[in-house]
Amino acid sequence: MGNKDNTGRIAPYHNAAGGWGALKYVALNLYRERVSAGNLNTLLSQNQPDGFDCPGCAWPDRAHTSTFEFCENGVKAVAAEATSKRVRPDFFARHTVTELMAQTDYELEQHGRLTAPMVYDHASDTYQPIAWDDAFGLIASHLHALDDPNQAAFYTSGRASNEAAFLYQLFVRMYGTNNFPDCSNMCHEATSRGLPHTVGIGKGTVTLDDFELADAILIFGQNPATNHPRMMGELRECSRRGAAIVSINPLKERGLERFQDPQSPGEMLLNSATRISSMFVQPRLGGDFALIKAVAKRVVELDDEALAAGRCRILDTEFIASHTVGFHAFARDLRSESWHVLLEESGVERDQIERLTRVYVNSERVIACWGMGLTQHQNSVATIQMLSNLMMMRGNIGRPGAGLCPVRGHSNVQGDRTVGIDERPPAQLLDRLEQVFGFTPPRAHGLDVVATIEAMIAGRVKVFVGLGGNFASATPDTPLTWQGLRQCALTVHVATKLNRSHLVHGRDALILPTLGRTEVDLQQGVAQGVTVEDSMSMVHISFGINQPASPALLSEVAIVARMAHATLGDGQVDWLARAANYALIRDDIEQVFDDFHDYNARVAKPGGFHLKVASRLREWVTDSQKAQFIVNAVNRDTPIHRARARHGERLLTMMTTRSHDQYNTTIYGLDDRYRGVFGLRRVVFIHRDDLGMLGMRAGDRVDITSVWDDGVERRADGFLLVEYDIPRGCVAAYYPETNPLVPLASVAVGAGTPTSKSIPVLLHPSQGDHHA
Numbered sequence: 193m194g195n196k197d198n199t200g201r202i203a204p205y206h207n208a209a210g211g212w213g214a215l216k217y218v219a220l221n222l223y224r225e226r227v228s229a230g231n232l233n234t235l236l237s238q239n240q241p242d243g244f245d246c247p248g249c250a251w252p253d254r255a256h257t258s259t260f261e262f263c264e265n266g267v268k269a270v271a272a273e274a275t276s277k278r279v280r281p282d283f284f285a286r287h288t289v290t291e292l293m294a295q296t297d298y299e300l301e302q303h304g305r306l307t308a309p310m311v312y313d314h315a316s317d318t319y320q321p322i323a324w325d326d327a328f329g330l331i332a333s334h335l336h337a338l339d340d341p342n343q344a345a346f347y348t349s350g351r352a353s354n355e356a357a358f359l360y361q362l363f364v365r366m367y368g369t370n371n372f373p374d375c376s377n378m379c380h381e382a383t384s385r386g387l388p389h390t391v392g393i394g395k396g397t398v399t400l401d402d403f404e405l406a407d408a409i410l411i412f413g414q415n416p417a418t419n420h421p422r423m424m425g426e427l428r429e430c431s432r433r434g435a436a437i438v439s440i441n442p443l444k445e446r447g448l449e450r451f452q453d454p455q456s457p458g459e460m461l462l463n464s465a466t467r468i469s470s471m472f473v474q475p476r477l478g479g480d481f482a483l484i485k486a487v488a489k490r491v492v493e494l495d496d497e498a499l500a501a502g503r504c505r506i507l508d509t510e511f512i513a514s515h516t517v518g519f520h521a522f523a524r525d526l527r528s529e530s531w532h533v534l535l536e537e538s539g540v541e542r543d544q545i546e547r548l549t550r551v552y553v554n555s556e557r558v559i560a561c562w563g564m565g566l567t568q569h570q571n572s573v574a575t576i577q578m579l580s581n582l583m584m585m586r587g588n589i590g591r592p593g594a595g596l597c598p599v600r601g602h603s604n605v606q607g608d609r610t611v612g613i614d615e616r617p618p619a620q621l622l623d624r625l626e627q628v629f630g631f632t633p634p635r636a637h638g639l640d641v642v643a644t645i646e647a648m649i650a651g652r653v654k655v656f657v658g659l660g661g662n663f664a665s666a667t668p669d670t671p672l673t674w675q676g677l678r679q680c681a682l683t684v685h686v687a688t689k690l691n692r693s694h695l696v697h698g699r700d701a702l703i704l705p706t707l708g709r710t711e712v713d714l715q716q717g718v719a720q721g722v723t724v725e726d727s728m729s730m731v732h733i734s735f736g737i738n739q740p741a742s743p744a745l746l747s748e749v750a751i752v753a754r755m756a757h758a759t760l761g762d763g764q765v766d767w768l769a770r771a772a773n774y775a776l777i778r779d780d781i782e783q784v785f786d787d788f789h790d791y792n793a794r795v796a797k798p799g800g801f802h803l804k805v806a807s808r809l810r811e812w813v814t815d816s817q818k819a820q821f822i823v824n825a826v827n828r829d830t831p832i833h834r835a836r837a838r839h840g841e842r843l844l845t846m847m848t849t850r851s852h853d854q855y856n857t858t859i860y861g862l863d864d865r866y867r868g869v870f871g872l873r874r875v876v877f878i879h880r881d882d883l884g885m886l887g888m889r890a891g892d893r894v895d896i897t898s899v900w901d902d903g904v905e906r907r908a909d910g911f912l913l914v915e916y917d918i919p920r921g922c923v924a925a926y927y928p929e930t931n932p933l934v935p936l937a938s939v940a941v942g943a944g945t946p947t948s949k950s951i952p953v954l955l956h957p958s959q960g961d962h963h964a
Contacts, residue, residue, distance in 0.1 A: 200862065200871030202890075202914055208465035209417040209866060210424060211452030214264040217853075221268045221860060224302075225275035251420040251599070252400055252726040253799075263421035268853075268860045272689065273708035274738055277304025279690050284310060284319040293695045297665060297928065298859040298873075300690050306705035307742035312697055319694075319703060324746065327702050328758035334655050334682040334700065335759050341368030341634070345644045345653045348374040348613045349660030350602025351709070353722035354731070355777040356748035357604070359770060360659055361612035362780075363756035365622075366631050366764065370638030371653070372615045375661060375856075376605050377641040381943040382567040383598040384609065386576035390584070390820055392813035395606065395805050397595035398559055399728045400426065405593025408436040408555035411469075412480060412579070413565015413949070417447020417866065418852045420599055424451045428466045436551050439469040441565055442477055442847065443877070443924060444917050446866035473548055476539030476919045477845040478950040480566055481575040482826055483538035483545070488582045489526040490549040506553050508587030515810055516584055518821035525823045533826055539919050557593030558583065564601070565847075568949040570831070573942040574824035581821050589819065590810035600727040602856065603709075607725030610803070611781055615640050621784070628783045631764060640944045641667060642936060648676030656698065657684040657755075659748065660706075664693040665857040668934035668946040669906070686751055688741075691857070692928075707747045711736040720747070720774045723795055725803065731788075732800030749774060831938060835899040835952035841885060841921070843899065844878075847949040848927035848934070857928050864926075869914065876955070877916035877924040886955060890915040893958035896925075898933040898951050906933050910958055923953070 207213050283303065289312070292300065309327045310319035322330075335344060346364045348357060361372065376384060384394035391397070403409070403426045416423040428451050431437055439448040450465040459465060475483045495506035512519050535542055552558060560583055566575050580589075580596065588594040600606050612621060615638035622633040639647055647653040649672060656663075656677060663685075667673045673696075677683055680698030687694070688708045694701070707713055713720045713736055721733040746754070753771035762768070770776045778791040787804050794801040806812070812819050836843045851873060853861035863870045867877070876894060883889060895909040908930050918924060927948065938947045 200869070202868055202875075202912070203870065204868045205446065205865050208450040208452040209447035210264075210421070210454055211460065211465065212463070213865060214454055217865075218264055218267045221271045224861070225271040226277060227271050227274045251422045252728045252730050253732075265418065265421055265855060269855060270710055272301070272858065272860065273305070273710045275304050277302070278307050278741065279303045279305065280307050281310065281321045288317040289319070289695050289697070290317055292690075296859075297692060297857065298862060300692065301859055303690050305689060305741035306687060306703060308705060308744045310703045312701035322702070324754070327704060328754050330700065330702065331657070331682070331684060331755055332758040335367065338654060342371060342638070343653055344369060344655040344657070345371040345373055345639055345647070347641075347644075347656065347658040347661060347663055348372065348608055349658070350375045350600075350605030350608060351660050352608055352748055353604060353724060353734075354607045354611050354781065355722050355774045356659065356752055357608040357613050358611040358781050359749060359752045359756070359767075359777055362625070362629065362765065363752060363760065363767075365625060365633045366629070366756075366760055368634055370615055370617055370634050370636065371644065372613050372638055373641040373644040374605075374608060374613050375602060375666070376609055377615075377944060378666060378946055379564050379601050379605070380567055380598055381640075381945045382572035382576050382940050385943045386573040387580060387596070389814070390577050390580035390822055391589060391596070391807035392811075392819070393805060393807050395729055396597045396727060397589055397805055397808040398597045399730070399802065402559060402593050402595060403430055406430060406435055406557050406559045407593070408438065408551055408558045410438050410440060410552070410558065410560045411448065412440045412560065412562040413567075414441070414561060414563030414599055415443070415445045415447065415849075416599070417445060417451065418850060419563065419601065423599070424468075425453060425455075427451070427468050428453055431466055431468050431470075436471070436555060437469045438471045438473060438548060438551055440473045440475065440480070440483070442474050442919050442922055443849075444472050444474065448472075471547065471551065473540060473544055474919050477847050477922045478569050478571070478830070478832060479538040479540065480569075481537075481571050481578055481824075482534045483540050484575065484578045484582055485526070485529065485826065486531075486534040486538055486540070486545045487549050487552060488578065488585060489529055489531075489534065490545060491553060491582070491585050492523050492526045494549070494553060507585055511584070511587035515590075515812065515819050516821060517816045517818045518823070522581060522821035522823050525825075529826070533828070537826055537828070552582075553586070557591070558586070558588045559593070559595055559597050560588075561597040561599055563599050565949060567940070567943075568945055568947055570938070570940055570947050570950065571827050572940040572945060574827075577822040578824060584819055584821065590808055595808065598727065603726075604724040606727060606729070607723070607731070610725055611785070624784045628780070629764060642939055642944055642946065645669070645673050645676045645936060648679055651679060654681045656680050656682070658693060659686050659752070662691040662693050662857040664696040665691065665928040665931070668931055668938075668948065669936035670928070670932040672936050686748060704751055705742065705745050706751060707736070707740055707745050709734055709736060711738045711740045711745075713747045715747070715750070715772045715774075718773070720749075722749070722774065723778070723800070729803040729805050730800055731795060731803055733795045747771075749777070830950075831900070832950060832952050839899065839954065842954060844882065844921055844923050844953050844955065846896070846898075846930065846933065846951040846953045847922070847924045848930050848951070849924050851926050854926070867916070872912065873926050874911045874929055875914045875925065876911045877914050877918055879918050879920045879922070880915050881920055882923070883913065883915060888913060888955070888957070894955040895958050896930070896933060896953050896955055898935065898953050900935040900938070900952075902935065902937065904935075906935065908932050923955075
């Protein structure tokens with residue numbers, strides 16, 4: 193772990209997560225972004241009832257009893273918006289797109305806020321200013337020129353507000369398509385598609401209050417200290433009162449070892465910390481399904497033993513009998529399952545499975561949390577359903593202190609789906625849109641992210657509109673994605689800052705700069721608030737407080753409304769009136785979705801309101817009107833199995849992951865301090881024994897190729913090997929640098945999510961002079 197290269201260093205980080213290290217990096221990012229003294233006060237309004245919702249993660253807020261409701265990575269997100277650095281038209285005049293393409297994602301991020309709408313000019317290979325009306329006219333002319341509305345695709349980032357997302361889906365469906373690729377397609381889609389078959393709705397069943405009552409918290413495939421740092425406060429309190437916290441993740445993450453709360457004077461002054469996890473389980477990549485099934489099998493065995501001995505049952509037989517169907521078939525499948533297969537596929541020893549099972553059965557109230565470590569695999573839907581099965585076995589759904597807790601990524605990715613961003617819209621939504629707005633919505637399912645890329649490559653999608661996000665960097669199989677975008681007749685990106693997607697453009701291309709969530713949104717002199725839904729189905733309103741980065745910026749709502757106005761006119765919907773008063777959009781949402789009744793009144797209350805989650809109330813919106821146990825077999829015919837049969841132990845399984853200095857594809861800095869990486873990003877974390885097996889050493893450079901059966905060479909070159917505590921046969925590296933290794937065709941069965949956590953790869957000694 194003492195490797196160095198000419199651009200960075202590898203050195204163990206011995207401190208707890210959070211604490212003084214977090215405060216240091218908060219100060220560093222505020223300095224790096226040149227945040228003005230006036231904008232520093234923004235932090236005091238972050239996640240407050242009269243302030244703005246964090247533009248980062250979707251972790252919910254407490255009742256705002258603390259002055260400070262922000263975390264390190266939340267500050268990075270806010271600093272990126274509140275920066276004093278600007279990308280003005282003269283910047284584009286000085287830099288061709290070809291020149292900008294040579295810059296790293298980090299360098300692009302550092303240029304600052306976009307200030308004016310821009311259109312691509314082929315002759316000069318630069319972006320040039322365009323009037324807003326002309327930009328919307330260009331979009332409308334391209335949409336009108338298409339032979340079929342399905343030749344356009346409309347991407348949505350999870351930062352879009354409920355108001356912008358609802359207006360967007362209304363505009364696009366009135367235009368005539370359900371092509372709604374969105375960021376959920378790449379992250380928690382397995383949750384959204386898997387849970388409705390078990391508990392009836394693709395959302396979590398817990399609120400923050402349940403964490404105060406839980407006896408055990410199982411955390412699958414999640415790194416909260418980096419991705420949801422405010423969750424660490426909840427985990428700290430759970431640990432201090434004696435709840436068992438189990439981290440189930442191939443990587444032993446520092447934040448789940450120990451945490452120093454920056455809001456605890458005692459811990460800060462004494463430089464002490466709180467232990468978080470009482471147990472670590474490290475399954476091999478893709479092994480979670482077998483591990484969860486093994487625990488479920490052991491629960492049945494323990495219940496059989498208890499029944500035979502006349503002791504209290506382990507299963508919650510009353511819940512199973514009253515609220516579920518399919519248990520007997522599920523139990524038969526568990527009893528017949530091979531322990532050898534479960535142990536081999538999970539990569540976890542039998543005694544550790546026994547200890548994990550004992551934690552589960554000895555805890556009356558259990559919460560199961562998960563992130564993309566469960567959802568970005570071929571068998572992710574089955575894994576989510578198996579976890580749901582396990583929780584139902586002991587009645588851990590729909591009672592205080594227990595439940596399912598998918599931890600979403602971006603701040604409103606769940607809300608966007610709730611208000612209609614869905615390429616597979618339910619008939620009930622389309623019926624209500626037709627009833628309220630008097631048009632006939634398209635009924636055919638549209639394209640998700642992967643299908644959109646395939647359609648662009650095939651020439652079937654010719655116009656791409658991105659409401660936020662960084663599609664070119666976030667998506668799999670990077671060269672193919674770029675090929676698809678470049679074949680489009682028009683690409684449009686709504687954004688706050690320059691990113692890679694603006695440089696991988698269609699024949700015509702627009703960059704439309706928008707207000708950030710931290711900024712005052714004045715419409716006809718009245719400040720507008722936007723609403724978001726967090727991971728636990730709380731809906732609250734957000735008001736920006738900073739002055740806009742440029743007077744030329746439009747809000748996301750205004751951009752969507754003016755696109756719709758230019759394309760469709762005002763025959764059925766007065767788009768511009770809604771752009772002037774967001775309360776009118778909330779009235780529309782209320783008419784379409786019953787759970788949003790009294791929307792404007794309820795969201796005006798401090799903290800907002802909780803959307804009904806039927807499964808939390810033990811109401812099951814399934815065909816049987818019961819929660820449903822689902823039987824799924826261990827899949828031993830996966831791309832990993834087939835590749836290993838050809839290449840032996842040299843075939844490794846790679847997961848992509850974030851560094852601590854990034855959020856999704858946004859690179860704030862070049863350090864990943866909890867993993868001991870400083871000043872570089874092209875690294876591969878690998879087990880010591882795999883280094884020996886390959887005849888390599890920590891500090892060597894390697895090129896990576898993925899193994900797939902389509903004859904396409906996929907590679908990423910110049911990575912530094914870093915010895916790490918990760919299961920044998922598994923490696924990890926950061927995205928987006930490793931997204932070129934994810935085959936477009938490798939997706940989750942039933943969800944279409946790219947399998948970014950289970951990529952079969954080979955490592956080769958590096959052939960070039962690369963820098964990390």
